Amino acid sequence: MSILLVAEHDNSELKVDTLKAVNAASKIGGDITVLVAGLNCSGVADEASKIDGVSKVLLADNAAYEHSLAENLGALVVDLASDYSHILAPATTTGKNFMPRVAALLDVEQISDIISVEGSDTFTRPIYAGNAIATVQSEYAKKVITIRTSAFDKAALTGSAEVVSIGSEQNAGLSSFVSQELTESERPELTAASVVISGGRGMQNGENFKLLDGIADKLGAAVGASRAAVDAGFVPNDMQVGQTGKIVAPDLYIAVGISGAIQHLAGMKDSKVIVAINKDAEAPIFQVADYGLVADLFEALPELETSI
Template sequence: MRDTTHKTVAAAAQLNAGDIDILVVGQGAQAAADAAAKISGVRKVLLAESAELGKTIAEAVEAVVVPMAGDYDAILSPASSDGKNFAPRIAAKLDVAPISDIIEVVSGDTFTRPIYAGNALETIQSSDKTKVITVRPTAFTAAEEGGSAKVETIKGADAAKTDFVGEEMVKSDRPELGAARIVVSGGRALGSADEFHAVMDPLADKLGAAVGASRAAVDAATPPTDYQVGQTGKVVAPELYIAIGISGAIQHLAGMKDSKIIVAINKDADAPIFQVADYGIVGDYKTVIPELMKALG
Protein backbone atom coordinates (compact mmCIF):
# COMPACT_ATOMS: atom_id res chain seq x y z
CA MET A 1 0.00 0.00 0.00
CA ARG A 2 1.33 3.42 -0.97
CA ASP A 3 1.78 5.95 1.79
CA THR A 4 -0.82 8.25 0.19
CA THR A 5 -3.39 6.39 2.28
CA HIS A 6 -1.46 7.03 5.48
CA LYS A 7 -1.14 10.74 4.62
CA THR A 8 -4.84 11.04 3.82
CA VAL A 9 -5.65 9.45 7.18
CA ALA A 10 -3.36 12.04 8.82
CA ALA A 11 -5.33 14.82 7.11
CA ALA A 12 -8.61 13.25 8.22
CA ALA A 13 -7.41 13.13 11.82
CA GLN A 14 -6.84 16.89 11.76
CA LEU A 15 -10.52 17.45 11.00
CA ASN A 16 -11.41 16.27 14.52
CA ALA A 17 -14.71 15.06 13.05
CA GLY A 18 -14.90 11.77 14.93
CA ASP A 19 -14.05 8.22 13.94
CA ILE A 20 -12.03 7.53 10.80
CA ASP A 21 -13.09 4.68 8.51
CA ILE A 22 -11.22 3.62 5.36
CA LEU A 23 -13.08 2.42 2.26
CA VAL A 24 -11.06 0.04 0.11
CA VAL A 25 -12.51 -0.56 -3.36
CA GLY A 26 -11.14 -2.96 -5.92
CA GLN A 27 -11.02 -6.59 -6.91
CA GLY A 28 -8.92 -9.05 -4.95
CA ALA A 29 -8.22 -6.24 -2.49
CA GLN A 30 -8.25 -8.16 0.79
CA ALA A 31 -4.51 -7.66 1.31
CA ALA A 32 -4.90 -3.90 0.84
CA ALA A 33 -7.76 -3.86 3.35
CA ASP A 34 -5.70 -5.80 5.89
CA ALA A 35 -2.83 -3.33 5.44
CA ALA A 36 -5.18 -0.37 5.88
CA ALA A 37 -6.45 -1.88 9.13
CA LYS A 38 -2.98 -1.48 10.61
CA ILE A 39 -2.93 2.31 10.25
CA SER A 40 -3.13 4.02 13.62
CA GLY A 41 -6.33 5.93 14.36
CA VAL A 42 -8.58 3.95 12.00
CA ARG A 43 -11.82 2.58 13.50
CA LYS A 44 -12.75 0.12 10.73
CA VAL A 45 -12.05 -0.73 7.11
CA LEU A 46 -14.88 -1.21 4.63
CA LEU A 47 -14.02 -3.54 1.73
CA ALA A 48 -16.08 -3.36 -1.47
CA GLU A 49 -15.13 -5.52 -4.44
CA SER A 50 -16.36 -5.93 -8.02
CA ALA A 51 -14.87 -6.02 -11.52
CA GLU A 52 -15.78 -2.36 -12.11
CA LEU A 53 -14.28 -1.31 -8.79
CA GLY A 54 -11.13 -3.21 -9.75
CA LYS A 55 -10.67 -0.69 -12.55
CA THR A 56 -11.69 2.25 -10.29
CA ILE A 57 -14.45 3.33 -12.64
CA ALA A 58 -15.78 6.61 -11.24
CA GLU A 59 -19.44 5.62 -11.60
CA ALA A 60 -18.84 2.42 -9.65
CA VAL A 61 -16.97 4.18 -6.83
CA GLU A 62 -19.71 6.81 -6.62
CA ALA A 63 -22.37 4.09 -6.41
CA VAL A 64 -20.64 2.69 -3.32
CA VAL A 65 -19.81 5.98 -1.60
CA VAL A 66 -22.94 8.07 -2.07
CA PRO A 67 -25.40 5.76 -0.22
CA MET A 68 -23.19 5.78 2.89
CA ALA A 69 -22.18 9.46 2.70
CA GLY A 70 -24.87 10.53 5.18
CA ASP A 71 -23.02 8.70 7.94
CA TYR A 72 -19.91 10.87 7.56
CA ASP A 73 -18.97 14.53 7.97
CA ALA A 74 -16.21 14.33 5.36
CA ILE A 75 -15.08 12.07 2.53
CA LEU A 76 -11.38 12.32 1.74
CA SER A 77 -9.25 10.80 -1.00
CA PRO A 78 -5.69 11.42 -2.20
CA ALA A 79 -5.39 13.97 -5.01
CA SER A 80 -4.23 11.18 -7.32
CA SER A 81 -5.48 10.44 -10.84
CA ASP A 82 -8.19 8.21 -9.34
CA GLY A 83 -9.17 10.70 -6.65
CA LYS A 84 -9.41 13.54 -9.17
CA ASN A 85 -11.64 11.28 -11.27
CA PHE A 86 -14.25 10.12 -8.77
CA ALA A 87 -14.27 12.86 -6.10
CA PRO A 88 -15.96 15.52 -8.28
CA ARG A 89 -18.63 13.00 -9.32
CA ILE A 90 -19.34 12.11 -5.69
CA ALA A 91 -19.57 15.81 -4.79
CA ALA A 92 -21.97 16.46 -7.67
CA LYS A 93 -24.22 13.58 -6.62
CA LEU A 94 -24.27 14.94 -3.06
CA ASP A 95 -24.88 18.48 -4.35
CA VAL A 96 -21.86 19.89 -2.52
CA ALA A 97 -18.79 21.81 -3.68
CA PRO A 98 -15.66 19.64 -3.96
CA ILE A 99 -12.63 20.91 -2.06
CA SER A 100 -9.59 19.96 -4.09
CA ASP A 101 -5.89 19.46 -3.41
CA ILE A 102 -5.75 20.75 0.17
CA ILE A 103 -2.34 21.25 1.78
CA GLU A 104 -3.53 22.25 5.27
CA VAL A 105 -6.49 21.65 7.57
CA VAL A 106 -7.07 24.92 9.40
CA SER A 107 -10.18 23.64 11.20
CA GLY A 108 -13.00 21.20 10.61
CA ASP A 109 -14.53 23.43 7.94
CA THR A 110 -11.60 25.55 6.75
CA PHE A 111 -8.81 24.47 4.43
CA THR A 112 -5.83 25.84 2.51
CA ARG A 113 -5.10 24.93 -1.09
CA PRO A 114 -2.65 26.23 -3.72
CA ILE A 115 -3.86 28.19 -6.75
CA TYR A 116 -2.15 29.79 -9.76
CA ALA A 117 0.33 26.92 -10.07
CA GLY A 118 1.25 27.26 -6.39
CA ASN A 119 2.08 30.95 -6.58
CA ALA A 120 -0.75 31.81 -4.19
CA LEU A 121 -2.58 30.05 -1.38
CA GLU A 122 -6.34 30.13 -0.95
CA THR A 123 -8.12 29.60 2.36
CA ILE A 124 -11.68 28.35 1.92
CA GLN A 125 -14.46 27.65 4.39
CA SER A 126 -17.23 25.17 3.65
CA SER A 127 -20.69 24.99 5.21
CA ASP A 128 -21.62 21.76 3.39
CA LYS A 129 -22.91 19.03 5.65
CA THR A 130 -20.70 16.46 3.97
CA LYS A 131 -17.37 17.70 2.68
CA VAL A 132 -15.74 15.98 -0.29
CA ILE A 133 -12.01 16.63 -0.17
CA THR A 134 -8.93 15.60 -2.12
CA VAL A 135 -5.64 15.76 -0.23
CA ARG A 136 -2.22 16.58 -1.63
CA PRO A 137 -0.25 13.76 0.03
CA THR A 138 3.09 15.55 -0.16
CA ALA A 139 1.79 18.19 2.29
CA PHE A 140 1.05 15.77 5.16
CA THR A 141 3.13 13.49 7.35
CA ALA A 142 2.03 9.87 7.08
CA ALA A 143 -0.02 8.36 9.91
CA GLU A 144 1.84 5.75 11.94
CA GLU A 145 1.30 2.01 11.88
CA GLY A 146 0.07 0.11 14.92
CA GLY A 147 -3.69 0.05 14.48
CA SER A 148 -5.91 -3.01 14.73
CA ALA A 149 -9.12 -2.00 12.96
CA LYS A 150 -11.69 -4.57 11.93
CA VAL A 151 -12.33 -5.26 8.23
CA GLU A 152 -15.98 -5.34 7.19
CA THR A 153 -17.05 -6.52 3.74
CA ILE A 154 -19.76 -4.49 2.04
CA LYS A 155 -21.52 -4.92 -1.30
CA GLY A 156 -19.64 -3.75 -4.37
CA ALA A 157 -21.46 -1.79 -7.05
CA ASP A 158 -21.66 -2.32 -10.79
CA ALA A 159 -21.43 0.53 -13.29
CA ALA A 160 -24.31 -0.24 -15.65
CA LYS A 161 -23.67 2.68 -18.02
CA THR A 162 -19.89 2.36 -18.23
CA ASP A 163 -17.84 -0.45 -19.70
CA PHE A 164 -14.13 -0.94 -19.24
CA VAL A 165 -12.62 -1.29 -22.71
CA GLY A 166 -8.90 -1.70 -22.08
CA GLU A 167 -5.69 -0.17 -20.84
CA GLU A 168 -2.03 0.04 -21.72
CA MET A 169 0.36 -0.10 -18.80
CA VAL A 170 4.09 0.56 -18.73
CA LYS A 171 5.76 -1.92 -16.39
CA SER A 172 8.97 -0.94 -14.67
CA ASP A 173 11.17 -2.19 -11.86
CA ARG A 174 11.83 1.41 -10.82
CA PRO A 175 9.95 3.07 -7.94
CA GLU A 176 6.54 4.60 -8.64
CA LEU A 177 6.99 8.28 -9.46
CA GLY A 178 4.61 9.68 -6.84
CA ALA A 179 6.17 7.70 -3.98
CA ALA A 180 9.87 7.58 -4.91
CA ARG A 181 12.56 8.87 -2.53
CA ILE A 182 14.67 10.02 -5.49
CA VAL A 183 13.41 11.41 -8.79
CA VAL A 184 15.49 12.31 -11.84
CA SER A 185 13.62 14.43 -14.39
CA GLY A 186 14.52 15.42 -17.91
CA GLY A 187 13.42 18.34 -20.03
CA ARG A 188 12.98 19.18 -23.69
CA ALA A 189 16.72 19.87 -23.94
CA LEU A 190 17.32 16.13 -24.19
CA GLY A 191 15.86 16.32 -27.68
CA SER A 192 14.65 12.84 -28.60
CA ALA A 193 13.14 9.78 -26.96
CA ASP A 194 16.32 7.78 -27.59
CA GLU A 195 18.50 10.49 -26.04
CA PHE A 196 16.12 10.86 -23.08
CA HIS A 197 16.26 7.18 -22.19
CA ALA A 198 19.99 6.90 -22.91
CA VAL A 199 20.69 9.66 -20.37
CA MET A 200 17.93 9.20 -17.77
CA ASP A 201 17.57 5.43 -17.47
CA PRO A 202 21.18 4.58 -16.45
CA LEU A 203 21.22 7.44 -13.94
CA ALA A 204 17.88 6.37 -12.46
CA ASP A 205 19.05 2.77 -12.20
CA LYS A 206 22.28 3.86 -10.52
CA LEU A 207 20.40 5.92 -7.91
CA GLY A 208 17.37 3.64 -7.50
CA ALA A 209 15.26 6.55 -8.67
CA ALA A 210 12.02 7.11 -10.53
CA VAL A 211 12.12 8.96 -13.85
CA GLY A 212 10.10 12.13 -14.43
CA ALA A 213 9.87 14.76 -17.12
CA SER A 214 8.69 18.28 -17.79
CA ARG A 215 5.53 18.93 -19.78
CA ALA A 216 7.63 20.45 -22.56
CA ALA A 217 9.46 17.13 -22.92
CA VAL A 218 6.22 15.16 -22.86
CA ASP A 219 4.61 17.47 -25.42
CA ALA A 220 7.60 16.88 -27.67
CA ALA A 221 6.90 13.12 -27.39
CA THR A 222 10.27 12.54 -25.74
CA PRO A 223 9.09 10.50 -22.69
CA PRO A 224 5.59 9.00 -22.12
CA THR A 225 2.79 11.05 -20.54
CA ASP A 226 2.89 9.22 -17.20
CA TYR A 227 6.38 10.65 -16.59
CA GLN A 228 5.07 14.22 -16.42
CA VAL A 229 5.72 16.20 -13.24
CA GLY A 230 3.94 19.51 -12.72
CA GLN A 231 0.64 21.28 -12.40
CA THR A 232 -1.00 19.06 -15.03
CA GLY A 233 1.04 15.99 -14.14
CA LYS A 234 2.13 14.36 -10.90
CA VAL A 235 3.02 16.28 -7.75
CA VAL A 236 6.11 14.82 -6.08
CA ALA A 237 8.14 15.65 -2.99
CA PRO A 238 11.05 13.21 -2.89
CA GLU A 239 14.10 13.52 -0.69
CA LEU A 240 16.17 14.28 -3.81
CA TYR A 241 14.98 15.76 -7.11
CA ILE A 242 17.45 16.13 -9.98
CA ALA A 243 16.27 18.32 -12.86
CA ILE A 244 18.24 17.84 -16.07
CA GLY A 245 17.74 20.28 -18.91
CA ILE A 246 14.56 21.70 -17.34
CA SER A 247 14.15 25.48 -17.49
CA GLY A 248 11.75 25.65 -14.52
CA ALA A 249 8.45 27.02 -15.78
CA ILE A 250 6.01 27.71 -12.92
CA GLN A 251 3.79 24.83 -14.05
CA HIS A 252 6.69 22.42 -13.49
CA LEU A 253 7.78 24.00 -10.22
CA ALA A 254 4.25 23.51 -8.87
CA GLY A 255 4.80 19.77 -9.07
CA MET A 256 8.22 19.46 -7.43
CA LYS A 257 9.14 22.56 -5.39
CA ASP A 258 8.39 20.78 -2.09
CA SER A 259 11.21 18.29 -2.72
CA LYS A 260 13.65 18.15 0.19
CA ILE A 261 16.77 18.73 -1.95
CA ILE A 262 16.64 20.02 -5.53
CA VAL A 263 19.61 19.73 -7.88
CA ALA A 264 19.43 21.57 -11.22
CA ILE A 265 21.64 20.91 -14.24
CA ASN A 266 21.20 23.44 -17.04
CA LYS A 267 23.54 25.25 -19.38
CA ASP A 268 21.47 28.44 -19.09
CA ALA A 269 22.66 30.26 -15.97
CA ASP A 270 19.48 32.37 -15.97
CA ALA A 271 17.07 29.39 -16.02
CA PRO A 272 14.29 29.86 -13.40
CA ILE A 273 14.95 26.37 -12.00
CA PHE A 274 18.06 27.76 -10.25
CA GLN A 275 15.86 30.01 -8.12
CA VAL A 276 14.42 27.00 -6.27
CA ALA A 277 17.42 24.68 -6.49
CA ASP A 278 19.52 23.88 -3.44
CA TYR A 279 22.42 22.97 -5.73
CA GLY A 280 22.90 24.16 -9.29
CA ILE A 281 25.34 23.11 -12.00
CA VAL A 282 25.62 25.43 -14.99
CA GLY A 283 26.77 23.18 -17.80
CA ASP A 284 25.80 20.90 -20.65
CA TYR A 285 24.19 17.67 -19.44
CA LYS A 286 26.20 15.80 -22.08
CA THR A 287 29.29 16.62 -20.04
CA VAL A 288 27.86 16.77 -16.52
CA ILE A 289 25.93 13.47 -16.48
CA PRO A 290 28.87 11.27 -17.61
CA GLU A 291 31.00 12.88 -14.91
CA LEU A 292 28.25 12.26 -12.35
CA MET A 293 27.93 8.62 -13.44
CA LYS A 294 31.68 8.19 -13.11
CA ALA A 295 31.66 9.72 -9.62
CA LEU A 296 28.85 7.40 -8.54
CA GLY A 297 31.01 4.42 -9.50
Protein backbone atom coordinates in the same frame (compact mmCIF):
# COMPACT_ATOMS: atom_id res chain seq x y z
CA MET B 1 -17.05 14.11 13.29
CA SER B 2 -16.59 10.97 11.26
CA ILE B 3 -14.47 10.54 8.19
CA LEU B 4 -14.79 8.18 5.25
CA LEU B 5 -11.53 7.89 3.34
CA VAL B 6 -11.44 6.05 0.02
CA ALA B 7 -8.25 4.00 -0.30
CA GLU B 8 -5.98 4.14 -3.35
CA HIS B 9 -4.81 0.67 -4.37
CA ASP B 10 -4.42 -1.65 -7.36
CA ASN B 11 -6.36 -4.60 -5.88
CA SER B 12 -3.16 -6.20 -4.64
CA GLU B 13 -1.30 -3.39 -2.89
CA LEU B 14 -2.28 -0.38 -0.84
CA LYS B 15 -0.67 2.75 -2.29
CA VAL B 16 1.39 5.05 -0.10
CA ASP B 17 -1.03 7.87 -1.02
CA THR B 18 -3.55 6.22 1.30
CA LEU B 19 -1.15 6.35 4.27
CA LYS B 20 -0.52 10.04 3.64
CA ALA B 21 -4.22 10.75 3.25
CA VAL B 22 -4.93 9.05 6.60
CA ASN B 23 -2.42 11.39 8.21
CA ALA B 24 -4.28 14.36 6.69
CA ALA B 25 -7.58 12.87 7.93
CA SER B 26 -6.26 12.54 11.47
CA LYS B 27 -5.53 16.28 11.49
CA ILE B 28 -9.26 16.87 10.90
CA GLY B 29 -10.11 14.66 13.88
CA GLY B 30 -12.86 12.11 14.54
CA ASP B 31 -13.22 8.44 13.64
CA ILE B 32 -11.59 7.40 10.40
CA THR B 33 -13.18 4.66 8.28
CA VAL B 34 -11.26 3.51 5.21
CA LEU B 35 -13.18 2.16 2.22
CA VAL B 36 -11.38 -0.42 0.09
CA ALA B 37 -13.40 -0.98 -3.08
CA GLY B 38 -12.11 -3.33 -5.75
CA LEU B 39 -12.03 -6.97 -6.78
CA ASN B 40 -10.20 -9.68 -4.83
CA CYS B 41 -8.75 -6.97 -2.68
CA SER B 42 -9.15 -8.38 0.84
CA GLY B 43 -5.35 -8.28 1.21
CA VAL B 44 -5.50 -4.54 0.67
CA ALA B 45 -8.20 -4.24 3.33
CA ASP B 46 -6.01 -6.17 5.79
CA GLU B 47 -3.15 -3.81 5.06
CA ALA B 48 -5.42 -0.77 5.51
CA SER B 49 -6.56 -2.12 8.88
CA LYS B 50 -3.00 -1.69 10.16
CA ILE B 51 -2.84 2.05 9.43
CA ASP B 52 -2.48 4.09 12.61
CA GLY B 53 -5.60 6.10 13.40
CA VAL B 54 -8.02 4.00 11.34
CA SER B 55 -10.95 2.69 13.38
CA LYS B 56 -12.71 0.61 10.73
CA VAL B 57 -12.14 -0.71 7.21
CA LEU B 58 -15.06 -1.29 4.84
CA LEU B 59 -14.37 -3.85 2.13
CA ALA B 60 -16.49 -3.70 -1.02
CA ASP B 61 -15.22 -6.62 -3.08
CA ASN B 62 -17.10 -6.71 -6.36
CA ALA B 63 -16.33 -6.82 -10.08
CA ALA B 64 -18.10 -3.46 -10.46
CA TYR B 65 -15.21 -1.79 -8.62
CA GLU B 66 -12.27 -3.65 -10.15
CA HIS B 67 -11.11 -0.76 -12.34
CA SER B 68 -12.34 2.10 -10.14
CA LEU B 69 -14.80 3.25 -12.81
CA ALA B 70 -16.00 6.64 -11.60
CA GLU B 71 -19.70 5.94 -12.25
CA ASN B 72 -19.69 2.82 -10.03
CA LEU B 73 -17.23 3.91 -7.36
CA GLY B 74 -18.93 7.30 -7.10
CA ALA B 75 -22.33 5.67 -6.60
CA LEU B 76 -20.91 3.39 -3.89
CA VAL B 77 -19.42 6.29 -1.95
CA VAL B 78 -22.63 8.34 -2.23
CA ASP B 79 -24.52 5.32 -0.90
CA LEU B 80 -22.28 5.23 2.19
CA ALA B 81 -22.01 8.99 2.66
CA SER B 82 -24.88 9.56 5.08
CA ASP B 83 -22.88 8.24 8.05
CA TYR B 84 -19.98 10.64 7.62
CA SER B 85 -19.23 14.35 7.97
CA HIS B 86 -16.15 14.24 5.73
CA ILE B 87 -15.52 12.23 2.55
CA LEU B 88 -11.84 12.13 1.62
CA ALA B 89 -9.64 10.64 -1.09
CA PRO B 90 -6.08 11.17 -2.25
CA ALA B 91 -5.88 13.50 -5.30
CA THR B 92 -4.58 10.73 -7.56
CA THR B 93 -6.03 10.27 -11.04
CA THR B 94 -8.54 7.86 -9.43
CA GLY B 95 -9.56 10.33 -6.72
CA LYS B 96 -9.77 13.18 -9.19
CA ASN B 97 -11.97 11.04 -11.39
CA PHE B 98 -14.72 9.88 -9.03
CA MET B 99 -14.73 12.41 -6.16
CA PRO B 100 -16.33 15.34 -8.04
CA ARG B 101 -19.15 12.94 -8.98
CA VAL B 102 -19.65 12.21 -5.29
CA ALA B 103 -19.65 15.92 -4.46
CA ALA B 104 -22.15 16.82 -7.20
CA LEU B 105 -24.51 13.98 -6.25
CA LEU B 106 -24.39 15.15 -2.62
CA ASP B 107 -24.91 18.76 -3.81
CA VAL B 108 -21.65 19.85 -2.17
CA GLU B 109 -18.76 21.87 -3.61
CA GLN B 110 -15.60 19.79 -3.48
CA ILE B 111 -12.38 21.18 -2.08
CA SER B 112 -9.58 19.85 -4.29
CA ASP B 113 -5.96 19.16 -3.50
CA ILE B 114 -5.67 20.42 0.08
CA ILE B 115 -2.14 20.91 1.42
CA SER B 116 -3.02 21.67 5.05
CA VAL B 117 -5.85 21.29 7.55
CA GLU B 118 -6.57 24.53 9.46
CA GLY B 119 -9.75 23.25 11.14
CA SER B 120 -12.51 20.74 10.49
CA ASP B 121 -14.01 23.06 7.84
CA THR B 122 -10.99 25.14 6.80
CA PHE B 123 -8.18 24.07 4.51
CA THR B 124 -5.44 25.52 2.31
CA ARG B 125 -4.96 24.66 -1.33
CA PRO B 126 -2.70 25.89 -4.10
CA ILE B 127 -4.23 27.83 -7.01
CA TYR B 128 -2.73 29.36 -10.16
CA ALA B 129 -0.06 26.64 -10.50
CA GLY B 130 0.94 27.10 -6.87
CA ASN B 131 1.66 30.81 -7.30
CA ALA B 132 -0.94 31.49 -4.63
CA ILE B 133 -2.24 29.56 -1.65
CA ALA B 134 -5.94 29.97 -0.83
CA THR B 135 -7.40 29.37 2.62
CA VAL B 136 -10.96 28.19 2.10
CA GLN B 137 -13.83 27.39 4.43
CA SER B 138 -16.68 25.08 3.54
CA GLU B 139 -20.14 25.97 4.88
CA TYR B 140 -21.59 22.61 3.84
CA ALA B 141 -22.59 20.12 6.52
CA LYS B 142 -20.70 17.47 4.56
CA LYS B 143 -17.21 18.11 3.26
CA VAL B 144 -15.89 16.42 0.12
CA ILE B 145 -12.13 16.79 -0.11
CA THR B 146 -9.20 15.48 -2.13
CA ILE B 147 -5.74 15.50 -0.59
CA ARG B 148 -2.47 16.46 -2.22
CA THR B 149 -0.51 13.62 -0.67
CA SER B 150 2.94 15.13 -1.30
CA ALA B 151 2.08 17.68 1.43
CA PHE B 152 1.58 15.06 4.16
CA ASP B 153 3.78 12.45 5.83
CA LYS B 154 2.82 8.78 5.91
CA ALA B 155 0.76 7.40 8.79
CA ALA B 156 2.46 4.45 10.51
CA LEU B 157 1.35 0.83 10.18
CA THR B 158 0.95 -0.10 13.81
CA GLY B 159 -2.84 -0.20 14.14
CA SER B 160 -5.37 -3.00 14.10
CA ALA B 161 -8.82 -1.96 12.95
CA GLU B 162 -11.67 -4.35 12.17
CA VAL B 163 -12.48 -5.17 8.54
CA VAL B 164 -16.17 -5.26 7.66
CA SER B 165 -17.35 -6.60 4.32
CA ILE B 166 -20.18 -4.71 2.66
CA GLY B 167 -22.23 -6.46 0.01
CA SER B 168 -22.98 -3.39 -2.04
CA GLU B 169 -22.91 -3.59 -5.82
CA GLN B 170 -23.34 -0.32 -7.67
CA ASN B 171 -23.12 -0.93 -11.37
CA ALA B 172 -24.31 2.12 -13.25
CA GLY B 173 -24.02 0.32 -16.58
CA LEU B 174 -22.85 3.53 -18.25
CA SER B 175 -19.22 2.66 -18.83
CA SER B 176 -17.03 -0.38 -19.16
CA PHE B 177 -13.34 -1.13 -18.89
CA VAL B 178 -11.65 -2.03 -22.18
CA SER B 179 -7.92 -2.29 -21.48
CA GLN B 180 -4.99 -0.79 -19.68
CA GLU B 181 -1.36 -0.25 -20.47
CA LEU B 182 0.58 0.24 -17.29
CA THR B 183 4.19 1.33 -17.35
CA GLU B 184 6.36 -1.53 -16.14
CA SER B 185 9.23 -0.31 -14.03
CA GLU B 186 11.52 -1.68 -11.36
CA ARG B 187 11.92 1.85 -10.06
CA PRO B 188 9.80 3.46 -7.35
CA GLU B 189 6.69 5.39 -8.40
CA LEU B 190 7.19 9.10 -8.96
CA THR B 191 4.92 10.18 -6.15
CA ALA B 192 6.43 7.71 -3.67
CA ALA B 193 10.16 8.05 -4.51
CA SER B 194 12.56 9.80 -2.13
CA VAL B 195 14.74 10.82 -5.08
CA VAL B 196 13.44 11.99 -8.46
CA ILE B 197 15.53 12.84 -11.52
CA SER B 198 13.67 14.59 -14.33
CA GLY B 199 14.57 15.57 -17.87
CA GLY B 200 13.27 18.44 -19.96
CA ARG B 201 13.43 19.69 -23.49
CA GLY B 202 17.22 19.95 -23.14
CA MET B 203 17.38 16.13 -23.32
CA GLN B 204 16.71 16.62 -27.07
CA ASN B 205 15.04 13.22 -27.60
CA GLY B 206 13.59 10.20 -25.83
CA GLU B 207 16.69 8.08 -26.41
CA ASN B 208 18.78 10.49 -24.31
CA PHE B 209 16.59 9.83 -21.26
CA LYS B 210 18.74 6.70 -20.87
CA LEU B 211 21.39 9.06 -19.53
CA LEU B 212 19.12 9.56 -16.52
CA ASP B 213 18.47 5.84 -16.04
CA GLY B 214 21.93 4.92 -14.79
CA ILE B 215 21.86 7.69 -12.20
CA ALA B 216 18.32 6.77 -11.20
CA ASP B 217 19.37 3.14 -10.67
CA LYS B 218 22.28 4.16 -8.46
CA LEU B 219 20.15 6.52 -6.36
CA GLY B 220 17.01 4.36 -6.26
CA ALA B 221 15.27 7.27 -7.96
CA ALA B 222 12.17 7.61 -10.09
CA VAL B 223 12.52 9.27 -13.50
CA GLY B 224 10.24 12.18 -14.37
CA ALA B 225 9.92 14.74 -17.14
CA SER B 226 8.76 18.28 -17.75
CA ARG B 227 5.64 19.04 -19.76
CA ALA B 228 7.90 20.30 -22.56
CA ALA B 229 9.55 16.88 -22.83
CA VAL B 230 6.15 15.15 -22.84
CA ASP B 231 4.78 17.66 -25.35
CA ALA B 232 7.75 17.03 -27.63
CA GLY B 233 6.97 13.30 -27.52
CA PHE B 234 10.21 12.26 -25.77
CA VAL B 235 8.45 10.30 -23.01
CA PRO B 236 4.91 9.27 -21.96
CA ASN B 237 2.64 11.57 -19.99
CA ASP B 238 2.69 9.39 -16.86
CA MET B 239 6.21 10.74 -16.30
CA GLN B 240 5.05 14.35 -16.30
CA VAL B 241 5.81 16.39 -13.19
CA GLY B 242 3.91 19.67 -13.01
CA GLN B 243 0.71 21.62 -12.46
CA THR B 244 -1.40 19.23 -14.47
CA GLY B 245 0.80 16.14 -14.11
CA LYS B 246 2.18 14.58 -10.96
CA ILE B 247 3.01 16.60 -7.87
CA VAL B 248 6.14 15.36 -6.10
CA ALA B 249 8.03 16.41 -2.98
CA PRO B 250 11.00 14.03 -2.65
CA ASP B 251 14.07 14.51 -0.45
CA LEU B 252 16.12 15.16 -3.58
CA TYR B 253 14.89 16.43 -6.95
CA ILE B 254 17.35 16.67 -9.83
CA ALA B 255 16.15 18.77 -12.80
CA VAL B 256 18.17 18.18 -15.94
CA GLY B 257 17.76 20.32 -19.04
CA ILE B 258 14.60 21.84 -17.58
CA SER B 259 14.17 25.60 -17.90
CA GLY B 260 11.78 25.88 -14.98
CA ALA B 261 8.44 27.07 -16.39
CA ILE B 262 5.91 27.89 -13.66
CA GLN B 263 3.87 24.85 -14.68
CA HIS B 264 6.83 22.57 -13.89
CA LEU B 265 7.79 24.36 -10.67
CA ALA B 266 4.21 23.81 -9.46
CA GLY B 267 4.90 20.08 -9.45
CA MET B 268 8.24 19.97 -7.63
CA LYS B 269 9.06 23.14 -5.72
CA ASP B 270 8.20 21.59 -2.37
CA SER B 271 11.02 19.06 -2.75
CA LYS B 272 13.45 19.23 0.18
CA VAL B 273 16.62 19.65 -1.91
CA ILE B 274 16.54 20.74 -5.55
CA VAL B 275 19.46 20.35 -7.95
CA ALA B 276 19.39 21.97 -11.39
CA ILE B 277 21.70 21.10 -14.26
CA ASN B 278 21.26 23.39 -17.25
CA LYS B 279 23.62 25.02 -19.71
CA ASP B 280 21.64 28.27 -19.65
CA ALA B 281 22.75 30.20 -16.56
CA GLU B 282 19.67 32.43 -16.87
CA ALA B 283 17.18 29.53 -16.69
CA PRO B 284 14.51 30.23 -14.02
CA ILE B 285 15.04 26.75 -12.55
CA PHE B 286 18.18 28.12 -10.86
CA GLN B 287 16.01 30.48 -8.80
CA VAL B 288 14.46 27.56 -6.92
CA ALA B 289 17.51 25.26 -6.93
CA ASP B 290 19.55 24.70 -3.79
CA TYR B 291 22.46 23.60 -5.97
CA GLY B 292 22.84 24.75 -9.53
CA LEU B 293 25.34 23.45 -12.06
CA VAL B 294 25.72 25.43 -15.28
CA ALA B 295 26.94 22.74 -17.64
CA ASP B 296 26.22 20.76 -20.78
CA LEU B 297 24.11 17.85 -19.55
CA PHE B 298 25.68 15.48 -22.05
CA GLU B 299 28.99 15.96 -20.26
CA ALA B 300 27.67 16.35 -16.72
CA LEU B 301 25.38 13.29 -16.61
CA PRO B 302 27.99 10.60 -17.41
CA GLU B 303 30.35 12.22 -14.91
CA LEU B 304 27.62 12.34 -12.28
CA GLU B 305 26.80 8.67 -12.85
CA THR B 306 30.40 7.57 -12.26
CA SER B 307 30.91 9.78 -9.21
CA ILE B 308 27.95 8.65 -7.10
